[in-house]
Amino acid sequence: MEILDLRHFSSADLRPLLEDEIAMWGRVLSWDYAISAEMILRYMDAKILPGYAAIERGSIFGYSFFVYEQNKGVIGDLFVRDGARSFNRHEVEERLLTHVIETLQQSPGIHRVEAQLLAHNAGEVSRPFLQQGFSRHPRVFMNFDIGRHPQASLPTLPPLPPPFETRPWSEQEYQSAAALITAAYRGHVDSEINDQYRTLAGSLRFLNNIVRFPGCGTFDPQASFVVFERRTRTLVGLILCSQVRPDVGHITQVCVLPEYRSAGLGEAMLAASTMNLRGRGFHFISLTVTEANDRAIALYKRIGFESTRVFDAFVWEG
Numbered sequence: 681m682e683i684l685d686l687r688h689f690s691s692a693d694l695r696p697l698l699e700d701e702i703a704m705w706g707r708v709l710s711w712d713y714a715i716s717a718e719m720i721l722r723y724m725d726a727k728i729l730p731g732y733a734a735i736e737r738g739s740i741f742g743y744s745f746f747v748y749e750q751n752k753g754v755i756g757d758l759f760v761r762d763g764a765r766s767f768n769r770h771e772v773e774e775r776l777l778t779h780v781i782e783t784l785q786q787s788p789g790i791h792r793v794e795a796q797l798l799a800h801n802a803g804e805v806s807r808p809f810l811q812q813g814f815s816r817h818p819r820v821f822m823n824f825d826i827g828r829h830p831q832a833s834l835p836t837l838p839p840l841p842p843p844f845e846t847r848p849w850s851e852q853e854y855q856s857a858a859a860l861i862t863a864a865y866r867g868h869v870d871s872e873i874n875d876q877y878r879t880l881a882g883s884l885r886f887l888n889n890i891v892r893f894p895g896c897g898t899f900d901p902q903a904s905f906v907v908f909e910r911r912t913r914t915l916v917g918l919i920l921c922s923q924v925r926p927d928v929g930h931i932t933q934v935c936v937l938p939e940y941r942s943a944g945l946g947e948a949m950l951a952a953s954t955m956n957l958r959g960r961g962f963h964f965i966s967l968t969v970t971e972a973n974d975r976a977i978a979l980y981k982r983i984g985f986e987s988t989r990v991f992d993a994f995v996w997e998g
């Protein structure tokens with residue numbers, strides 16, 4: 681086996697492996713990875729995707745790539761096909777990660793590295809990260825089975841308390857939404873995992889990634905809502921949803937300003953998205969949440985979300 685720079689290869693070399701990866705994401709996460717795969721292949725052909733490929737008998741059977749975002753490196757993906765003849769999958773994953781981590785840590789100007797490996801179970805590939813001084817934050821993948829919660833069996837929709845009103849997401853809300861995210865995550869564990877939450881500019885980049893790029897599914901404005909306080913016309917909460925498979929919605933963001941919490945706004949927004957997706961024939965809703973975020977987890981469980989797997993987020997600051 682050899683580990684080589686991904687930029688030596690073309691999309692045709694990587695495509696067969698990505699087909700296996702698309703199947704795995706469908707099986708494990710009910711997620712159609714095809715759109716992300718197309719984006720990866722375009723980057724491959726443009727020779728701008730930094731990363732490493734594991735090669736056996738001239739073909740790629742594993743890869744990992746990363747992207748640079750200003751002073752930060754973000755590990756985008758890691759996938760190794762099962763059943764390689766002479767190597768254990770786990771060993772190849774660790775070798776690929778070790779190359780990626782060393783490259784990023786030695787890149788001039790890179791002071792931070794983040795990784796969230798959604799499709800790997802917690803602890804499974806943690807060794808190379810922990811050896812290189814990363815911190816580990818377990819995160820939970822949760823799923824809501826719309827069919828198992830028929831509307832008639834639910835208590836009536838929690839009404840939004842009267843001082844507030846819900847509106848559909850609108851692009852006009854971009855700036856105020858970024859301000860809301862920054863305020864909602866101040867001092868929060870998720871802003872240790874994703875430093876975009878710490879600043880207004882970072883939260884705008886986060887929103888752009890979610891709303892305009894297909895990396896985390898296709899943004900679904902119909903199932904995304906904002907909540908305003910009527911009197912002050914302040915944006916106090918938002919929920920953003922993407923479509924990750926024709927019948928699966930994924931909540932990419934839900935937050936409420938600290939001073940407006942515990943009044944039922946979070947639950948009302950989750951109900952609004954769920955109702956919308958149900959009405960449009962979706963079958964499942966998924967989301968990810970940091971294990972340490974007990975209040976959010978308690979809320980999701982109360983509504984009917986179930987934990988389906990635990991994965992790791994890793995962070996290194998040089």
Ligand SMILES: CC(C)(COP(=O)(O)OP(=O)(O)OC[C@H]1O[C@@H](n2cnc3c(N)ncnc32)[C@H](O)[C@@H]1OP(=O)(O)O)[C@@H](O)C(=O)NCCC(=O)NCCS
Pocket residue numbers: 864865868934935936937940941942943944945946947948968969970973975976979
């Ligand atoms: C998670 C989050 C969105 C929940 O929003 P929220 O508006 O506080 O949620 P709710 O009020 O609907 O429910 C949460 C709490 O209110 C209580 N509650 C719900 N309806 C209520 C009502 N009508 N009256 C009083 N309390 C109520 C719930 O029992 C729950 O109890 P808790 O305060 O002990 O946690 C919010 O805490 C937040 O923005 N956190 C930071 C960002 C974050 O972690 N987002 C999730 C990332 S995955």
